[in-house]
Amino acid sequence: MEIPRHFEFFCPIRIFSGSRALEHLPGELRALNASRPLVLATQGTADRGLTRILVKAFADSGMPLGLHEAAPESPDAAWTARVKHLFVEHRHDALLVMGDGPLVTAAKILNIAVSIGPEDDLAAASGDNRLTRPLLPFVVIPTGVDCEAVASPTAALGPWTFRSPALMAALVALDPRTIRPGDAGRDAAVLSVARAHAARVIAAAPRNPVGEAYARAGLALLDRNGSKAGKGERWALANGVLLAGCAHAQAEPAGPDAAEAAFTGEPATAEAASAYLPDYYEFLNGGRIVAGHDALKRIPTILADLGAKNPLIVTDRGVAGAGLVEVARNALRDALALETIADDVPVDSDIKAVRRIAELYRQRHCDSFIAVGGGSVMDTAKGVNIVVSENARDLMAFSGVGALKRRLRPLIAVPTTSGTGSEVTQAAVIKDHEKHYKTAFMSPFLLPDAAVLDPRMTLTLPPAVTAQTAMDALTHAMEAYTCLAKNPLSDAFARAAVALIGRHLLPVMKNPADGTGRLALAIASNLAGVAFSNSMVGMVHCLGHATGSACGVPHGICMAILLPYGLEYNLHKTGRWTAELLLPLAGRAVCDATPPEARAAKVIALVRQLNQDLHDASQGQHPRTLKEVVDRGLNRMIPRERLPEIVAAARCDGAIFYNPEEMDADDFRMVLEAAWEGVALDLSRIRKG
Amino acid sequence: MNDYREAPAGRKSLKRAYVAVMLWFVGRALQVAARADAEVRREFEALPEGFTFAMGVLPAGPWMIVGKRAGRIRYLGWRPEGIALDLTLKIKHLEAAILMFTFRESTAVATARNRMIVDGEVPPACAIVRILDIVEVYLLPKFIARLAVKRYPRWSWTRKLVGRTRIYLGAVLGR
CATH class of the missing domain: 3.40.50.1970 (Rossmann fold)
Known part of the structure; x- marks a missing residue:
């Protein structure tokens, strides 16, 4: 696989998407110290009853809304000046924009104007990266599928042009109630452009793995929902357009004839990716990611x-x-x-x-x-x-x-x-x-x-530590993909992480000085970190934390041993998701050669095989079972008689909230005993909810 | 300027009343379940004397406060003001509470969808969630309880019948 020598990605957009997304806004605004938002909308938006929906969503929040429902379709500098006056006069402290394209861009400029103050300062802040002061809380509520403008770091209006990452720092509430059909021709054009943007980022050379994750998630939603027109489908399409916009705004586009993606063995369409979209999800990948050999x-x-x-x-x-x-x-x-x-x-x-x-x-x-x-x-x-x-x-x-x-x-x-x-x-x-x-x-x-x-920071990691930390990342990715809080973006991050670990872990074990492989593992760990910090983890972490705290075993070792058991225990509920991980983990040939109904079991078998391969590659330092875990003096760290102590600790770990299947003390004990002995779970003993 | 108006934050009185009644009933049911069910009793016994938790809706309630006083579990009312809380389960807004208390979203799904904030130590939060699951199984018919918990438990019919009768009577009569 091709790993870029250097890439960067920065998209500080917080996404609140799904049913009752609008109701989450008052709490989020309060968390940002704001309590008097000003709503900007066009007369058309108000006429369609969308501002009324917003007002109802804020009922019982104790937060009044100022409403300016007369924004023009294409605002100009004079409008910005007028609304700035309004904002200051009524002492507002946050902006909520209901709309798309030009209104969002104008509102970004307005936000700079109200955050910065006098017009001289505004002129001084225009240009590239000259916004040094934080802006006020800025919320966008798209009213149609056209929401690419949210992701743009550039805003131009009248005499001013600004380019700054601060212009992307928005909360976006994609609520199915407010995503309405627009002009059919315009909507079709928006979707077509978004598809092209996502496809170009996927095919870009050099690759941008983070941009690619956004693009794949966006394209999957656009492709799966492209032919339908219901409320839910429009919402899914708006998600797709937003994610494609985030990808395109940050990742270098390539020529339209770029070759098929080699990144995960998947083509430059979203054909093989999951388009799973829960009723509601939140996502934030707020920091700048900078990766490369230097x-x-x-x-x-x-x-x-x-x-x-x-x-x-x-x-x-x-x-x-x-x-x-x-x-x-x-x-x-x-x-x-x-x-x-x-x-x-x-x-x-x-x-x-x-x-x-x-x-x-x-x-x-x-x-x-x-x-x-x-x-x-x-x-x-x-x-x-x-x-x-x-x-x-x-x-x-x-x-x-x-x-x-x-x-x-x-x-x-x-x-x-x-x-x-x-x-x-x-x-x-x-x-x-x-x-x-x-x-x-x-x-x-x-x-x-x-x-x-930077791969120089991990070049000296000993093989056993390389193995356990990479298995920790693999567990983050696989649990994020199969547990209750999964969402389309974390899924895309997780799949990319699994692909990188699947291809690079064993080569790095054999050649620890492989800088490209080290970089790939660092990127994988980062992608998996983004996935699990948004989608959380489940029983593998629950049991792993408990084993770590009771017996002092390094976290990564617990993850490596317990991961196949977590996938196995949840198989009846999440086998479909586990099966989808076969393609990134093992590549196209293995996936095509495995019947769909056998793919989940194949993933579990491959994770067990990976542990065996790591055991061999580390001269036995990487344990395959809990009973094989030893300290430096070669003393067993997890005596069988301490399993009840681990069970008690596992019952106190919050990761279990996110596990698809219920677990009580008997279940924890069953899994631990199997992992201690190194035998597969007896699936007939798993109590199914 | 006539293109500006202010919309005061309204009230959803019916929904608030519904959630308040549900929280009141669950609070009193917890008090009885701590005596009527051995598993709930064991979970509460593991919590320290004086332990107090609240469950409610942001930003302004309604709330349910339950605490351990002199070894017994007490429903302490619906006003958290002035009470030192060890654990707070905060539902982010009233609509999220409605989704939960009409059993369209289970506690686990609400947590996964970030509709609820756990403020306090995690171990007692795990215990309280387990207790709430048990109480829901007692209070709700099976076809609804299956929506509220991840796995419907296999209890003997005597445990279900006796426990359900005691908890319903106790919650209604307040003893």
């Missing part, structure tokens, strides 16, 4: 775009000892001196470390973070970022869901393993070792501003 070199530019120049490096002694901070310093030597380094992050992120590093940040007058390491380093950097950005004395005041209401200081994540995906998650877990508890922090503001994937 990706570290992009860090100074990214920092400059974020208005920062004095970063604090957060890392741990293992990473520093392996010389990876030096690799980063050498790569940046000409552009940025990395002088302030906190290399004492403990194995588990810790409140004391957060306080200590926050103090260092303040003493050295830093203005941003570069986190170099694994999950613990990322979480610690996020914790420190909360403390310094909020000027907080008590980090715990910001624990839980949605306590953060504004952007934090810039944070760039440089992962040094290819597995956790923590560079793209919206969560941090910080431990208080004195009080013996862990606290979770959840917020979109915790997403790192950029994830920089």
Whole structure:
């Protein structure tokens, strides 16, 4: 498979799509510190009763709406000035746009105008990447299938042209109630353009794996729903157009005659992809993804775009000892001196470390973070970022869901393993070792501003660690694809991750210095991270977390051993989805040679075979069963008599909420005993709900 | 300017009343189930004395508050103000609550669709969800309960009949 030498992708659009999507908006606006939104709509939109639907959706939210229902079809600069006056006069603090194309573009300019202030400042902000101040919350509610404009980083109106990623930072609510048929000819043209955009991104050379995931998801929806015209189908088509627009806005288009995609063995149509669309889903892939053989070199530019120049490096002694901070310093030597380094992050992120590093940040007058390491380093950097950005004395005041209401200081994540995906998650877990508890922090503001994937950071990983971290990523992808919160975008990310791991893991095990393979695994881990941070994970993680905490087994090892059991246990509910993973995992030839009804079982067999191959390639260091897991002294880490302890811990893990099938203590025990012995599950013993 | 108007946030009084009644009934059913069902009793016994949780609708309720006081499970009413909560299950908006309480979306599906926020420690949240599933099986006929839980349990008819009778009577009579 062809891996690009370098690619970037940035699409900070939060998607709320499906039934009752509009009702989610008041809560989301509150989370952004907004409480007085101004709605912009055309008279036509109001006449069709769409603003009335919005007003009803906001009932019981306690949030009044200002309504401007006289926007022209093609707004001009004079309209922007008039509505800006309206916005200020009525003290609004957010914009909700009901409409498409030109109105969305004009509203983006209006948002700059109301966020920035005087017209002189507006003129100064026009041009490329000159928007340094955050804009006000901006919500788009498409009223037809034409929603590509949302994804555009460019807006031009009258004398001004702006180009900035800030113009994509929108919440998009795709609600079937508001997606109405427009002019038939225009709608057909919109769909045709969207299909062409998606196909071109899929066929692009060099490839952009993230853009391709958006494009494949979009194309699948466009192709599966293209001939129908009901409310649900129009909504699905609007999803397709939006995703195609996101892909096209960010990924380089190729010539229309580009060859068939070799990326996952799938053609440049969405023929083989799933078009599964749940009644409702949310999706955010908010940070910039920068990947390539020399990706570290992009860090100074990214920092400059974020208005920062004095970063604090957060890392741990293992990473520093392996010389990876030096690799980063050498790569940046000409552009940025990395002088302030906190290399004492403990194995588990810790409140004391957060306080200590926050103090260092303040003493050295830093203005941003570069986190170099694994999950613990990322979480610690996020914790420190909360403390310094909020000027907080008590980090715990910001624990839980949605306590953060504004952007934090810039944070760039440089992962040094290819597995956790923590560079793209919206969560941090910080431990208080004195009080013996862990606290979770959840917020979109915790997403790192950029994830920089450079294969030099993983070249020195030992084979056993390469194997377990890649299996962690494979589990993220496969659970995201088969558990309850799956959605079309996370599905596309998951399939791409599975394809990359399927093709590159064993070659990298045989040749650890394979930079291209390392890059492929880093990209796969990132894609899987995006997939699972939106669609969550299920029983494999539930049992894996429990095994890890009870017996101290590394997370990736638990994932590798338990993954086939998770797929097997849920087979009667999710066999269809598991079967769809055969194509990306094994390629076209194997998929075509396997009858459709046998594909799910084949996927499970191939995952077991992969564990066997990793066992062989690591000279037995990669265990295939729970009883084979040993510590450095070759002592068994999971004695059979400790399985009840693992069962008890598994019952307390939240990942089980997302598992398709119910699990009680007996079920956990059955799965653990089979995984301990290394035998397949007896499918007749699985109680089906 | 005459092209501007303000739409005050209205009320959905009927839907609010329906959800309030459901929460009130479930709260009182939990209180009885903690005595009437051995599995629910074991789950509550594992929670610390004083443990209090709330389930309700953002931004302004209705709510159901249940706590463990002197070893017994108590329905503590519908006003969370002034009560220290260990765990809060927040349904994001009234329409999501209607989907849940008309059993068009199970608790698991509502969670997967991000309609609900769990604020607090995860282990007790898992226990409370298990308890709510059991209570739903008692309160609802099988064809509806199957929509509300992932797997309908295989209970003896005596457990179902005796438990259901005790919980319904107890919830209605408040004891």
